[in-house]
Amino acid sequence: MPGQSESWNLPKSWNRKILQDWEIDRLLMNLEVTLQKRYRQSTRKDLLLGLLCGYSLKKISQDLHKENAAVRAGLSNIYRDIEVLTGEANKSVKSSNLVYVLEKHGYRRGSVVAAIQRRDIPHNLPAPTYTQFIGREADMKKLLERLSSVHGAHMITVHGIGGVGKTALVLAAAYLCLKASNENSSDAPNFDAIIFTSAKQQELIPTNSILWRQQGQRNLRDIFREIANALDDPTILQSPPNDQFDRVRQILSKRRTLLIVDNMETIEDRNEVIEFLYNLPICIKVIITSREQIALLPIRLRNLPPDDGLQLIRQQAEEKGISINDEDSKQLYDRTGGIPLAIVYSLGQLSGGYSLNSVLNRLTSATGDVARFCFEQSVQGIKGQPPHKLLMSLAIFPDSAILAAVAEVAGLTAAPDAVNNGLARLQQLSLVNLNPETKRFDMLSLTREYALAELAAYPDFEREARRRWVRWYLDFAHNYAGEDWEKWIHYNKLEPEEGNLRAVLHWCEDKEHYEAVRDLWLLLSHYANLYAYWDDRLDWLQWLIEQSERRGEWSCFVKIIVRKSWLLIRECSSVSLKEADKILRRTWILRDHADLCVQADLAESMARLQIRQKDYQDARHWLTIEEKLVIEANLEERQHIRYFIPVLYHQAEIHYLEGEYLLAKKLFQEVMKSAEKISWHRVINSAQNWLADIAIEQGDRDQAEKLLIQGLTVAETTHNKRRLARYRRSLARWEKKWGSAEKAYKLSIKAIDGFKLLGMTRDAQEMQIFLDSL
Structure with missing residues (x-):
């Protein structure tokens, strides 16, 4: 076929020589773009x-x-x-000056474009x-790459929430291109014309609130008019309306043009x-900005990260x-959510x-200027x-939520x-974000404030949505929380939901939905005590104690006392042990209101208290009572093992504390065997720790x-x-006994930090x- 290079025998030596001296790829691309010819x-x-x-x-x-x-x-x-x-005459x-002309225009490697x-x-x-x-370094780099003549992109979209x-x-990219084009520089893509059109109808001005724009390019004819004005070419507007498209296309095709269409979502x-x-x-090259995502090589803008904000x-x-000051700056960033327009407005x-508090209050108001400008039109x-x-x-x-939870609510x-x-x-409206890794949905703080105001405007829907929200998390906690025997492997599902679970608790407390708080907390207490740093555990327990006592719900009262005493004993300060002793002795009188399993837990708490107070004889007395209650409960085998393990565990602990390591080792090995029968992995892990301590005391370095x-390894995996x-x-x-003093020091620091966070004084x-x- 005529015109195809396959019919020519191009010497390879030509190509090698040219590549060394000339930016041939850029030259060929520019010729193709400018002339609309294949090169x-x-x-x-x-x-x-x-x-x-x-x-x-001839050659x-x-x-x-x-x-x-x-x-x-x-x-x-x-x-x-x-x-x-090149724009030459x-x-x-000619052949005699071709090299000079191309060199003058910067196509030879290392050449400097002539000042003229x-x-x-x-x-x-x-x-x-x-x-x-x-900021926006990565976004700017991506945008400039797509504007380059060597990139195949023709239309580029930049989308994101209003004010982002x-x-x-x-415009920052366009000005870089303008400067490079005027100076014939390769610092940014070069164009022969840059045209900006905008259909923006509103501007947010700090002194004048929302300013309505009277001018703008809101339809195709307006865009044609702006192109004609920018290029100073009246022939576009002089053409019949039906011919204007072809005229614009004809004019633009003669030059490398950057055309920006701002606010596409308001185009008519x-x-x-x-x-x-x-x-x-x-x-x-066409750049479209829009609050709505358009599937044309999109660049999505999010809020500024803290450093840039x-x-x-x-x-x-x-x-x-x-x-x-820094503190107020941080507060302003948090309240604006890193939205540049909100920052500038504030x-x-x-x-x-205006005072800072007044400005911050205006930001979170759903009827404020920022919220209306950013969200009203989209919503x-x-x-x-x-x-x-x-x-x-x-x-x-x-916090972020999974699809199933949002759909339910x-x-x-x-x-x-x-x-x-x-x-x-x-997501298209940039009101919601989806994390592709976690598959969780979230929104910016400003968006949430506006959406919550929308929610309040529909009280019937809000009432039902809140009810479904509470119900969903109760079901979720029932499936993944509760006691950790056989369930500890699911506790990792709770961590991403901690913030939402706390929100449910606080909302139910504010609305005095006692039953919901009670049921949810009883399911979460094991997780909160062992796998998380919930510093308000005692506050929740005290609220439940007061509420259950006021209602005369004594069975729940006993359960909650057991859980509170567990934390007080773990803290192990003189004050906390004294309080634990007081509430446990009072509650023991009310034990008949609870079932035998809860009574066994109460007796275990009494035994744990005496162990911390080093009264091992009284501790054994309470363990005997606990054992009798477990037997009397006549539980099925797995439940029986579950409630009998603590008796063996604390007996072994007492032997260890008394220095009877052989007896302690034997009982802890029995604890492990029993726990393995019911897959109580936390207890297996705990008993193994005790056996390691015994091995250290006995001088068994390798076994320890x-x-x-x-x-x-197990403790790290399960986040206990x-x-x-x-x-x-x-x-x-x-490490102190057989290893490195430096490692012993580092481990001690980590252990102290962990104990302090857990309140284990x-x-x-x-x-x-x-x-x-x-």
């Missing part, structure tokens, strides 16, 4: 390479095995193309509203505009002459004389539809398609090390905070004494 896969490339090698017409013809006439015609066309590319480029080549390309960019563009900085990013004839943009020549606050404060309000379009219900439901969760579990489509719509390494602290304590003792104090002895 890289045609005879034109071969001829151009021959010229750049400095070869004569090129010989090497390519072609007639002189055919080569001469091809070379003449190339000269004309170079003139169009017509018929001025500075130009002022036509543009209509609005003046920047900032002195320095802050879409227009600012695009959106489909017509997108069709126009899609059909523009490849030499035109705080830098923007400092910049705005300095420009406006405001003094703001600093503008401060400079206008208005989904009211009365599933996305609206999903938005309001997700706002109830203070929204009352849409029977309509999975509506849920999936609704959440997809919310083996047990400690195995046990620590108490066991982690105790294993580190034992390992520190091992005596253990922390004893570990500190050990640390001081190193």
Whole structure:
């Protein structure tokens, strides 16, 4: 086929020579974009390479095995193309000056573009509203890469929530391109024209609230008019309306153009505009900004990370002459959620004389300027539809939530398609984010405040949504919380939900839904005590004690006392042990209100208290009572093992504390065997720790090390905070006796930190004494 390079015999030596001296890929790409001709896969490339090698017409013809006439015609066309590319005069480029012309325009490697080549390309960019563009380095890099002539992208979309900085990013990139184009620099993509159009209808001004714009390009005809004005080409508007598209296309195709269409979501004839943009020549790069996601090579903007957000606050404060300390800056960042527009607006309000508290209150008000500007338009379009219900439901969760929970709270579990489509719509509107790794949905703090105000406007829906929210988490806790024998492996599902679980507890407390707080806390207490650092455990227990006593619900009262005493005994201070003794003796009188299993737990707490007080004889007395209660309960085998294990465990503990290591070892081995029968892994791990301590006391270095390494691995895997602290304590003792003093020191520090976080005062104090002895 004529014109294809396969019919020519291009010497490889040409290619090697050219690649060393010239930026040939950029040159070929620019020729293709500017001339709308194929260069890289045609005879034109071969001829151009021959010229750049400095070869004569005869040499090129010989090497390519072609007639002189055919080569001469091809070379003449190339000269004309170079003139169009570089802007040189017509018929001025020849074989004698081709190298000089291309070198002058910066295509030879290491060459400097001639100063005379500075130009002022036509543009209509609005003046920047900032002195320095802050952050967005990765987004800016991606945008400039896609604007490059070597990138195949024709249309690029930048989307995100209102006020997140879409227009600012695009204008910052456009100004970089403008500077590079005027200076013929390769610092950024070069264009022959840069045109900005915007359909933005509102501006948020700190001094004038929301300002409605009277001008703007809200349809295709407006865009044509702006292009004509920017290029100073009246022929576009003089053409008949039906011919204007072709005229615009014809004019733009003669130059490499950057066309920006800002605020696509408010364009009136959106489909017509997108069709126009899609059909523009490849030499035109189009950037679309929108609050709605458009599947055209999207760049999604999120809130500024803390470092960039705080830098923007400092910049705005300095420009406006405001003094703001680090603490207030951090508070402002948190309240704005890192949304640049909200930050700039807030600093503008401060400079206008408003107090910080007043500004912060305005930010979280659903009727405030920021919330209305960022969300009102997007939310208005989904009211009365599933996305609206999903938005309001997700706002109830203070932390991220899984799809099943959001669907349940929204009352849409029977309509999975509506849920999936609704959440997809919310993501398109940038109102909701989906973490691709965790598969959890969340929203920015400003979005949540607005969505909560929406929720309050629909009290019937809110009442039912809250009821479903509480019910969902009760079911969730029932499935994954509770006692940890056979269930500890599921506790890892609770950690991502901690914030939401706490929110349920607090909301139910505020509404005096005692039963819900009671049931949820009884399910969560094991997890909160062993696997998490909930510093308000005693507060919740005290509230439940008071509420159950006020209601005369004595069976629950006894259960809660057992759990509170467990924490007080674990703290092991003189004050906490005294309080534990007081409440346990009082509750023992009320034991008949509880079933035999709870009574056995109560007796175990009495035994644990006496062990901490080193009254081992009385402790054995209470263990005997506990054993009798377990037998009297006549439990099925697995339950019987579950309630009998604590008797063996504390008997073994007493033997260890009395120095009877052989008896303690035997009983702890029995504890492990019994726990293995019912898969009570926490107790297995705990008994193994005791056996390691016994091995240390007996001088069995290897056995102690083996047990400690195995046990620590399990404790780390299951995130049992108490066991982690105790294993580190034992390992520190091992290192002091047989290993490294430095390792013993580090392990001691970690153990002390763990004990303090868990409120285990005596253990922390004893570990500190050990640390001081190193």
